[in-house]
Amino acid sequence: xxxxxxxxxxxxxxxxxxxxxxxxxxxxxxxxxxxxxxxxxxxxxxxxxxxxxxxxxxxxxxxxxxxxxxxxxxxxxxxxxxxxxxxxxxxxxxxxxxxxxxxxxxxxxxxxxxxxxxxxxxxxxxxxxxxxxxxxxxxxxxxxxxxxxxxxxxxxxxxxxxxxxxxxxxxxxxxxxxxxxxxxxxxxxxxxxxxxxxxxxxxxxxxxxxxxxxxxxxxxxxxxxxxxxxxxxxxxxxxxxxxxxxxxxxxxxxxxxxxxxxxxxxxxxxxxxxxxxxxxxxxxxxxxxxxxxxxxxxxxxxxxxxxxxxxxxxxxxxxxxxxxxxxxxxxxxxxxxxxxxxxxxxxxxxxxxxxxxxxxxxxxxxxxxxxxxxx
Amino acid sequence: xxxxxxxxxxxxxxxxxxxxxxxxxxxxxxxxxxxxxxxxxxxxxxxxxxxxxxxxxxxxxxxxxxxxxxxxxxxxxxxxxxxxxxxxxxxxxxxxxxxxxxxxxxxxxxxxxxxxxxxxxxxxxxxxxxxxxxxxxxxxxxxxxxxxxxxxxxxxxxxxxxxxxxxxxxxxxxxxxxxxxxxxxxxxxxxxxxxxxxxxxxxxxxxxxxxxxxxxxxxxxxxxxxxxxxxxxxxxxxxxxxxxxxxxxxxxxxxxxxxxxxxxxxxxxxxxxxxxxxxxxxxxxxxxxxxxxxxxxxxxxxxxxxxxxxxxxxxxxxxxxxxxxxxxxxxxxxxxxxxxxxxxxxxxxxxxxxxxxxxxxxx
Numbered sequence: 001x002x003x004x005x006x007x008x009x010x011x012x013x014x015x016x017x018x019x020x021x022x023x024x025x026x027x028x029x030x031x032x033x034x035x036x037x038x039x040x041x042x043x044x045x046x047x048x049x050x051x052x053x054x055x056x057x058x059x060x061x062x063x064x065x066x067x068x069x070x071x072x073x074x075x076x077x078x079x080x081x082x083x084x085x086x087x088x089x090x091x092x093x094x095x096x097x098x099x100x101x102x103x104x105x106x107x108x109x110x111x112x113x114x115x116x117x118x119x120x121x122x123x124x125x126x127x128x129x130x131x132x133x134x135x136x137x138x139x140x141x142x143x144x145x146x147x148x149x150x151x152x153x154x155x156x157x158x159x160x161x162x163x164x165x166x167x168x169x170x171x172x173x174x175x176x177x178x179x180x181x182x183x184x185x186x187x188x189x190x191x192x193x194x195x196x197x198x199x200x201x202x203x204x205x206x207x208x209x210x211x212x213x214x215x216x217x218x219x220x221x222x223x224x225x226x227x228x229x230x231x232x233x234x235x236x237x238x239x240x241x242x243x244x245x246x247x248x249x250x251x252x253x254x255x256x257x258x259x260x261x262x263x264x265x266x267x268x269x270x271x272x273x274x275x276x277x278x279x280x281x282x283x284x285x286x287x288x289x290x291x292x293x294x295x296x297x298x299x300x301x302x303x304x305x306x307x308x309x310x311x312x313x314x315x316x317x318x319x320x321x322x323x324x325x326x327x328x329x330x331x332x333x334x335x336x337x338x339x340x341x342x343x344x345x346x347x348x349x350x351x352x353x354x355x356x357x358x359x360x361x362x363x364x365x366x367x368x369x370x371x372x373x374x375x
Numbered sequence: 376x377x378x379x380x381x382x383x384x385x386x387x388x389x390x391x392x393x394x395x396x397x398x399x400x401x402x403x404x405x406x407x408x409x410x411x412x413x414x415x416x417x418x419x420x421x422x423x424x425x426x427x428x429x430x431x432x433x434x435x436x437x438x439x440x441x442x443x444x445x446x447x448x449x450x451x452x453x454x455x456x457x458x459x460x461x462x463x464x465x466x467x468x469x470x471x472x473x474x475x476x477x478x479x480x481x482x483x484x485x486x487x488x489x490x491x492x493x494x495x496x497x498x499x500x501x502x503x504x505x506x507x508x509x510x511x512x513x514x515x516x517x518x519x520x521x522x523x524x525x526x527x528x529x530x531x532x533x534x535x536x537x538x539x540x541x542x543x544x545x546x547x548x549x550x551x552x553x554x555x556x557x558x559x560x561x562x563x564x565x566x567x568x569x570x571x572x573x574x575x576x577x578x579x580x581x582x583x584x585x586x587x588x589x590x591x592x593x594x595x596x597x598x599x600x601x602x603x604x605x606x607x608x609x610x611x612x613x614x615x616x617x618x619x620x621x622x623x624x625x626x627x628x629x630x631x632x633x634x635x636x637x638x639x640x641x642x643x644x645x646x647x648x649x650x651x652x653x654x655x656x657x658x659x660x661x662x663x664x665x666x667x668x669x670x671x672x673x674x675x676x677x678x679x680x681x682x683x684x685x686x687x688x689x690x691x692x693x694x695x696x697x698x699x700x701x702x703x704x705x706x707x708x709x710x711x712x713x714x715x716x717x718x719x720x721x722x723x724x725x726x727x728x729x730x731x732x733x734x735x736x737x738x
Contacts, residue, residue, distance in 0.1 A: 010720035017720075047722025118662070224720065340730045351663070361724035 037352025279319025412533025472514025
């Protein structure tokens with residue numbers, strides 16, 4: 001995997017940091033938000049924030065699709081998993097997300113058949129191999145993962161696999177981005193746009209950010225050099241007085257996105273009128289449900305789900321953290337009542353959540369600086 | 376009234392039966408049944424026909440309830456035990472039988488002890504194929520023979536179908552260490568060098584690939600190997616070695632966290648120095664795993680005084696089990712109790728104790 005080495009090249013990183021320092025020194029302090037869990041994770045995993053000048057702050061937005069699932073929807077998944085004869089398949093980081101009183105991991109310990117898969121196709125393959133099981137795939141993710149759920153449903157319909165259904169919690173990126181931009185008291189100078197969501201939707205959907213909200217947005221990849229270059233491009237725009245959508249992640253993101261993936265989404269999903277986001281409340285047109293043509297594979301129709309709204313625990317400040325209004329360590333219960341082992345909120349459970357990333361990787365962070373060579 | 380002819384016939388029949396009973400035991404069953412665990416004839420035939428023939432050695436052949444081992448004068452006993460529940464039971468580079476021998480020997484070896492013998496306890500599920508049991512027993516025997524550490528006693532139990540997953544092994548190892556040799560975390564000091572004996576993450580990834588859940592293929596083999604020879608060489612060259620540990624479940628990260636926790640000191644690791652095979656890097660990238668947390672079965676982490684680090688590395692590299700040994704970090708009094716990794720361009724992140732289980736039933 002040569003490209004991994006190239007995009008983690010220390011020399012390239014040093015050069016980018018040198019340029020960042022130079023531009024930052026000539027500007028006021030800047031706050032950039034990233035709206036992608038993968039970016040949050042990568043920034044902390046590589047210790048990037050500590051390398052940036054102190055005048056640049058990276059704020060973490062609602063880019064973790066696990067983090068934004070409200071507790072009531074987790075309870076729905078637990079109810080389905082606990083139904084006689086059901087095998088619930090999900091991605092690993094869904095297991096410990098707390099619902100109202102329990103989690104999928106606890107349900108599994110009490111006898112529910114919950115299995116980790118790496119792809120919805122694995123869940124479908126399981127259903128075909130074992131006709132006695134009633135397999136439900138818990139679908140989570142932004143437009144990044146929704147196309148593979150769509151492709152799986154198309155295969156399920158084509159092959160008439162009756163013992164398979166999908167419980168969809170897919171969400172879309174633009175509405176929460178807009179919700180953040182609409183929040184009063186917003187104090188952000190620019191956005192690092194999501195990487196892999198953009199491979200599907202392209203960069204055009206973000207045009208509204210510079211056009212209506214006068215903030216630059218740069219879609220960036222996930223390697224350290226990608227992220228640093230993304231930050232540099234934002235600083236350069238602010239320096240030049242430009243305000244536009246730019247694409248740092250050209251090797252996989254195009255302006256128009258993936259026509260194939262977008263068609264898959266259109267074939268299978270419909271946009272729900274509204275959907276509850278943990279911490280952000282109800283947002284219109286922000287989530288995907290199965291279209292009527294796939295009613296036979298819709299777990300929400302097949303099973304009786306409680307569908308209750310569960311209020312977040314009083315101590316939980318995930319909502320503020322997700323909006324970037326609060327930094328993880330400013331949450332009252334961060335690191336004490338709420339830790340990766342005993343998470344109160346989803347920001348701490350998912351490995352891409354801001355709190356988990358900060359707790360696991362960044363809580364000890366001497367602001368070590370690469371000496372800038374005076375060339 | 377019995378005639379002489381009757382008595383002769385009776386004696387002939389008794390003699391035939393007696394001769395038959397003296398024959399080498401043969402197990403005709405092809406699956407394990409509850410009878411094999413009952414302690415009676417079926418158990419006996421399982422032991423005689425499958426288990427004992429693999430392990431013959433003077434101590435085991437005495438067939439006592441326990442083994443008696445001799446210790447050199449002045450040496451102290453070192454004992455360690457581990458259960459092995461890995462699935463699948465066979466994977467590139469080895470099997471549950473290899474792990475059962477090497478894993479326990481390595482725990483003994485990391486105390487600086489010379490292994491003397493192993494016990495082997497088997498828990499079998501009703502319905503387990505005898506053919507597979509023969510293979511596992513053969514693997515254990517071969518692994519033990521190849522390092523000259525005999526299996527000196529053991530036990531076999533059978534549980535109902537569903538009460539176990541196939542076959543679980545437990546081995547206990549007994550070893551001895553000379554008085555005065557005291558590898559202990561309390562000897563570790565700030566400034567000490569942290570070394571690893573070779574590439575990390577191989578075993579966990581090999582087992583994961585062998586599970587076949589993923590449509591990934593990689594040329595990764597488990598690194599399972601007994602390390603007592605490597606340890607002996609290391610301690611002979613660097614008697615001032617502070618501490619050794621074999622990083623199994625939870626990987627090098629967990630081992631370093633245990634050290635940081637028990638010493639109250641910090642550890643700095645250099646990400647650029649970590650030896651990781653390219654296919655392991657690739658598999659971990661794809662699966663979102665950190666090689667630092669992935670299990671190893673043939674590696675050790677050593678802490679030595681800083682001025683002896685080069686010699687320790689050179690000594691390990693001269694041994695077949697340590698050819699890729701390298702220094703990966705330093706003990707520090709910064710950030711007490713925490714393990715911190717420095718990335719190649721100067722960023723840092725914490726490497727905390729593992730939460731949850733990235734790869735269950737890995738050993």
